[in-house]
Amino acid sequence: MTNRYHLIGNYVSPYVRKVLVCMELKGLDYTIDPIAPFVGNERFSQLSPLRRIPVLIEGDRVLNDSSVICQYLDERHPQPSLYPSDIGDRAQARWIEEYCDTWLGDVVVWGMFFQKGVKRYVFGEEPDEAIIARARDEQLPVALDYLESLLPADGFLFGEPSVADISIASFLRNAAFVRYTVDARRWPRVAALLERAWALPAFRKLAGLEEKSMRSPLAEQRKVLMELGAPVSAETLGTSVPRRGVMRLE
Ligand SMILES: N[C@@H](CCC(=O)N[C@@H](CS)C(=O)NCC(=O)O)C(=O)O
DSSP, rough: OSEEEEEETTTTTTHHHHHHHHHHHTTOOOEEOOOGGGGGOOHHHHOOOTTSSSSEEEETEEEESSSHHHHHHHHHOOOOOOSOOSHHHHHHHHHHHHHHHIIIIIIIIIIIIIIIHHHHHHHHTOOOOHHHIIIIIHHHHHHHHHHHHHHSSSBBTBBOOHHHHHHHHHHHHHHHHHHOOOTTTTOOHHHHHHHHHHHHHHHHHHHHHHHHHHHOOOHHHHHHHHHTTOBBSSOOOOOOOOOOOOOOOO
C-alpha cells in the first residue's frame, strides 16, 4: 500500500523537522525523499517554485511551506492538536512559529549552519567568519533573550507541545549541529524547553537520522538512511550537482 503522504526534504532542515515532528506526534505514515534543496532536479523546481524544502505531496496535491503544511496536517488530523485552543494563544503560537521561520532561520540557518556546514561541504567554499561571529555573538543572544522572556519555567508554552515549542526546538537543533550550546545560566528557560522538547519521542526518533545525515555526503544519505529504517522513497528528485537557490545569493 502506498503512503498517503510524501515529504520532500532533508532531515537536517529545521523546516522539514517541524513537519516531521508534527507527523510523528500525529502518528502519520509517510515516505520521504531526503534531498537538500540545492540538488533538486527540474521536477523539484516545478513542485517547489522557490526551490525550497519541505514540500508535502498528497496524491495530486502539492503543498509548500512548513507553516502551511503543519496547519494543513493539524486541520486534517486534529488529534493531538498542535495549536492551542484559545484564539489568543493560537495567534501567539503562530507568531512564535513565524519568528522562528524568519529570524531564527536567518540567524541560525543562514548565519551559522549554512556558513559552517553547507557552504564548505556542499559548495566547497570557505565560511564567512564575520557572518558567523555576528550571528553567534550578537544576533542569537538577542533572539534567546526574547525567547527567554516568553517561555514558562516548566512545561511547554501552552500546556501540551504546540507548533511554537516545536519551532523553537527545531531551529535551535541546527545551532546544536554547529556545536552551539544554549547557556543554561543565561537562558535557563530556553535551555530547559530544549531539553524537554528534544526528549519527546518524535524529536528523539529524528535525531538519529539527522546525525547520520550530517555525517554522510549527500550522495550517500539515501542509502545510509534506508539502512537505519527511515521511510525513504524509491524515487528521488535529487541530482549530484548542487546549485544555488532562487532566493539567496549567499
Ligand atoms: N518559509 C519556508 C522556508 C523553507 C526554507 O527556507 N527551507 C530551506 C531549507 S533549510 C531551503 O530550502 N533553502 C533553499 C533556498 O532558500 O534556496 C518554510 O517554512 O518552509
